Amino acid sequence: MSADSYAAPRGTSEFMRGVRTSVPVVVAAAPFGLLFGTLAVENGFTTFEAILMSATIYAGASQMVGLDLFGQKIAPWLIVLSIFAVNFRHVLYSATIGRCLSHWTPLQRMVGFFFLVDPQFAEAEQRVERGQGIGFSWYMGLGLPIYVCWVTEAWLGAWFGRLIPDPHALGMDYLLPIYFLGLVMSFRKRAFWLPVVLVSAVASVIAYRTVGSPWHVSIGALAGVFLGAMLAPARSDGEEAP
C-alpha cells in the first residue's frame, strides 16, 4: 500500500529519514530559539525558566507572546489564557493527524502529541499525502532533533545574550514566514487549496489589523477551514450529522 513498502522500512532507517527531514526545520527555527532565550532573560526570566518554558510548552509563537505579556506586567491568568489562545490551532492539527495514527499504541500517541508543533504537523501531513503513512520511528526522528535543538537554543540564547550582532541584517526575523510559505505551497495539490489560502490570508490580515496579534491565527484558520468544509460536496452516504 505504501509507496516504499518494497524497502521493508526498518525502525532505524525510518528514524534517520525523519532526522533528515528535520534539517531545514531546525535551521529555520534556530534563530527563534536563540532569540527566545535572549528575550526571556531580558524580560526577567532566569536561564532555568527560559529553558523550562521551551522544554515544556515547546511552541515558539506562544512563548514569545508569554514573554511579551510578562514584560508588560499583565495578570498571570491572562498570560496563560493568551498562550492557550495562540496554541489553540493545535486542536485542529491533533484532530487532523490523529486520523492517521490509529496504528500507534495509546502511549505512543500520548508521547507523539507532545511533539506536534507546526512543522511536525506539516511534514507528517505531507507524508500522508505521499501515501507513506506515519510510523512512530519516523515521527520521532523528525521531532526529537527539533525539540532538542529548540531547548538547547533557549539555553544558548539566555546564556550568551546577544549572540547575534545584527539579526535584522541576517534576515533572522523573516526566516519563519519564508519557511511557512514553502509549507503552504507544498499543499497546493489539495482540493480547494487556492480559495482556502485566499480566505485565510484575507481573514488573518483583517483580524491582525482589528482584533490583534495572537487571535489572527485562530480566526484566519477557522475561516479557511470553514470554507473548505462548505466547498466540499456533502456526499449522502447515510452518515449525516446527528
Added chain:
Amino acid sequence: MSTIFWIIIAGAVLTYLTRAGGHLVLSRFPHIHPRVEAGLNAVPAAVLTTLVAPAAMEGGPAELTALGVGLVISLLGGGMMPMFLTSAAVLILLRHLLG
C-alpha cells in the same frame, strides 16, 4: 516557586491539552462527516497561511521580493530546501542593498 514558574507549567498543560485534545474529541465519533473531513483537510493550508499573510503585509520591498522569489521557486517545483535558501539569500542581499 516563582510566578513565572507557575505560568509556564499552566501554559504547558493547556498546550498539551490542545495537542492531544483534538484527536481525543474526534476519536469519540465512529463516523466523520464529509464536511468535517474536508474542513480538516483544509487545516494545513489555512493555518500556515495565517502565519505568512500578516508578515507579508508588514513586509517592505526586500521581504516581499524574497517571498515572491520563494513563491516562484515553489511553483516551478523546487523543493523546500532550495526554496528556503534562495529566498533567505535574496532577503539578506536586498536588506544589505536597500537597507
